[in-house]
Amino acid sequence: MLFFLLILSSTIILIQIAPAEQAQSTTIFTTNELPSTGSSLDYRILPYIGNGHLATVAFSEFIYMNGLYNGDNGTSHRARIPSTLNWQFKINLSSSAYTLNVSSGKILFLSVFTETIENDEIRIERHLFASQEYTELLIAYVVITRLKSTGKKIVVPIEVNEQRTSIDIDFKVETYHDEYVLLSGETRQVENVQFQKEPLSVFVYHTPLPVNGLKLGKHEKRRTYLFVTSIDEQKSRAKSSFDYATHKRQADKILLSHVSRWNDIWSDGHVEVSGDDELQRQINSAFYYILSSLPPLSTRSEHKQFYGLSPGSLSRGGFLGEDYGGHSFWDTETWMFPSVLLFYPTLAKEILSYRIALRDSAVDNALLFGYEGWRFPWESARTGVDVTPDCCPEVRLYQMHITGDIAFAARQYVAATGNRDWISNELGGDLIYESARFWGSRAVYNNNKKQYEILTVLPPDEDAQPFKNNSVFTNAVAALSIQLADSVSCITNKKTPQSWIDIASNLHFPFDNSTQTHLEYEGFDLKNTTIKQADVVLLGFPLMWPMSDQVRRNDLLAYEPLTRDDGPAMTWSMHSIGFIELGDFNKAEQLFQRSYETYVKPPFNVWTEARSGVGAVNFITGAGGFLQAVLYGYGGIRLKLDQLEFKPRGHLPNQATKFVIRGIKYQGTIIDLTIDNKMYEIFVRAQSSKNDVPLIYKQGEHRGSLKLMDRLSFPIDTQLIIRRLVPLCP
Missing domain, CATH: 2.70.98.50 (putative glycoside hydrolase family protein from bacillus halodurans)
Structure with a gap:
């Protein structure tokens, strides 16, 4: 008892x-x-x-x-x-x-x-x-x-x-x-x-x-x-x-x-699942472990500077060589941030505040390598200097996509909140501009290709050592970083140089024409290379890089068998999201189950980094990836710079018969999303009195203003678009 x-x-x-x-x-x-x-x-x-x-x-x-x-x-x-x-x-x-x-x-x-x-x-x-x-x-x-x-x-x-x-x-x-x-x-x-x-x-x-x-x-x-x-x-x-x-x-x-x-x-904010208690347990525990390492939404304590989310949570990291020493990586912004942002934008801002607070180190880190702007370290702790152990010089020197990852998180925060004050008065605009400035100084022009390149980098796939040229993921986050700086220039009053815009629109993306597949980096062998984790598949989500459905499918099918079986937990959630997008629901469900079943250890649902249980524990990076598959995969949610999109496919995982995603925050409005196998519904639960910019929606031929207490239902697999009546930057 x-x-x-x-x-x-x-x-x-x-x-x-x-x-x-x-x-x-x-x-x-x-x-x-x-x-x-x-x-x-x-x-x-x-x-x-x-x-x-x-x-x-x-x-x-x-x-x-x-x-x-x-x-x-x-x-x-x-x-x-x-x-x-x-x-x-x-x-x-x-x-x-x-x-x-x-x-x-x-x-x-x-x-x-x-x-x-x-x-x-x-x-x-x-x-x-x-x-x-x-x-x-x-x-x-x-x-x-x-x-x-x-x-x-x-x-x-x-x-x-x-x-x-x-x-x-x-x-x-x-x-x-x-x-x-x-x-x-x-x-x-x-x-x-x-x-x-x-x-x-x-x-x-x-x-x-x-x-x-x-x-x-x-x-x-x-x-x-x-x-x-x-x-x-x-x-x-x-x-x-x-x-x-x-x-x-x-x-x-x-x-x-x-x-x-x-x-x-x-x-x-939370997710309710009908018909599958075990999946509900997984969702509840994953959110608990991430939120337990974040500041409270409401507290009587004085506000303190937040110092980052580590892959092993705040409860680990006191031993060198274990749980990454409590350092912050790209895991924070790429894997944990998106699910936090959807429900708790104030906590998402706290996460970004860590990078802004340590900007002096980012400036110094860029200058150290002869570049401009802010270059964020691969591993960060108290001061923002790179604290990557000496065992791993390659990642410290070359894994610079993290600067683009942080800028992409800033992009998603701006998209979700439209927070002009954060951009203007809380150094958010500096984070955006100086990240773009780094990429502007990092790219070089290749006269033979008539394109720009970013050379000597390490992609998310850390097996690609010591370094490679034109990591397709790195080039994508660099381009998006520059585009973001240009998109908010009306707020920052910092004009984006034309040379940066040229870089963003003309970066070289390695591509195999015969198989119609993105190459992870220049010279990548699609037949005989093993990779550590999700890399190219991240172009489709979370980056939402433009490509045809066929290329998206080719990327997924090409890189799944190349990925190490003992790779980190979050990889398979991204594959699952991709197959949900493409309507291959059986494949999506197999990969969704693979994303958590062997990584979560009883009796308390503690995450491990690898299926065998080795690597970091309390691995909230894996929990973050799993939650993205729930929200952005089966929830069909897409957050773009100018709009919020819903397109649930209706094929829910495992034994689930209904999802209710309560408390989605968008531009001062709180929305509940209900999904079953035939229909989905949005309910406008609250709207901020400070929100003086109305939201409008479009679904097929349906158009209208989104008002408090509105309840709108649509068939699954149809797209609903919600956006501001007046753009952030007209």
Whole structure:
């Protein structure tokens, strides 16, 4: 039997959830035994809790803070903060359960990891969560309940595994009686002396554990303990949040607020699946793990600079050679950003703010190689210098498509929001212009081909080392970057040079005329080359590069068998989207299932990078690719610079009979999209009062203004176009 907290009028009580209901839930992930390897817990596939500022894997040794890195240049990695939550109850067990509730459902949503253990005398519930109300807080909420009226005092011993030292941080420990412990320190190494003058500070306030264990008096039926950890780079902020949480009347309020704010997140945007509970579980958990590494939509904490999404989430990255050190790659903008943008444009802007904040390093990185504008690093951490380890010089030197990937994310943000203020006053226009400027300085003209080229690059397919000429993907994102700068020049007041426009319209795209197939790069062998991951197929989506259906099909069929079987998780979602576009639904479904089934590990649906389970874990890059297949593949959504398009094909995956995609944000309007096998419907749920530019729609011969509470239905496989009445740049 599983127990959950129910909060009524700030009073916490327990409700029982029957095993049958647990099994049917699409939001609850539970097990009676934690995954292990031999005699040790398998931390690689344990769930994590986080709030964009702090994160930790359940029962692990470390906590990580966004932006806190130690090590210089190629050795930079997330700094390990000793966990204050790593302790166990020492009782003889008769039963145990470990549960993660990831989304709103019939059960009150918690976004809390729960351990429930009991014997004949007592039940202990430990609820762990990273507060949405104050992001400095990690909370352990412990409830002890007497099961037998024995009339005797009960003491629960605790085995403490926590440490007060770190290989990354020089800590000083101060104990203030039984009130709190303060760990204060600085990282041992700065990342780069040019852009980081001083070590980074961190302050950890936490509630001390009772030396003699947790107690239940002779006549007590239940007792609640609250263990608070507050961490920040500013001492005053960490202490203020700690004081708030430990106030004697705040315990219930902290949990109530956390639950309420997470429910607001799910109300703001989510996907409902009818007919396939397992697919619903996959969608819920994928969103949970990505959102747990992003800032809250609403918080009482001061706003902090966001320092990027790593492939291994905020909960990993403290060891060199594992989980990419907590660095940010193209994964952020290409794989995770699109699904975040559709529901949470304010969080999408936070992601882009990371790149803008570290623009000085991008300028320096371009100049270092003799180019202009902003060149973003392949691996980025605190300062924005390239922190790619010395093991991999090729990617550091040549994998420059990331600058185009970031510019493409900016393109999608502008398309979704029409946010002129971001372009004009929040340096979004600088990001767009300076990225284009980089490509303008990077391209060279080939007199023989009468075309421009971008030479000595590494495409997304990292097996193509050491470098190649004219990566077709790189050239496409470069052209789109320049086109974007020209499209918003009326807002930035920065005229796009004609030479850049010439480059964008006349870049060389390697192409095999005999097979009518794009070549990954100049000289690519279509018959005998193995590739690591999706590359050329990304032209069709997300780039939406113009091509015929036949060429699109040829690209998909050519590169699927060339792709390594042990490649990263997100690859097959892009193939699935392509075959959905082309109407090959059986093939699409096979590839859609391949995109997640062998990469997601039970019991908590933790993603791994490779099918074998090796590589990064908590691999939210894979989760992002999977969600794109749901939203942009089966949802049929396309976001273009001047319009939003819907074209669901109606052939839903697996056993699903209906999709409802709630909370699509476009130009100040919130739209719900419902799809079944015959029809699709859009419902205008809300429109911003600040939106003074009406939206219009076109579907075949149907045209009209899109108004609040409109409900429009159309046959599947027909296209609906929504756009502003007045273009962003007339």
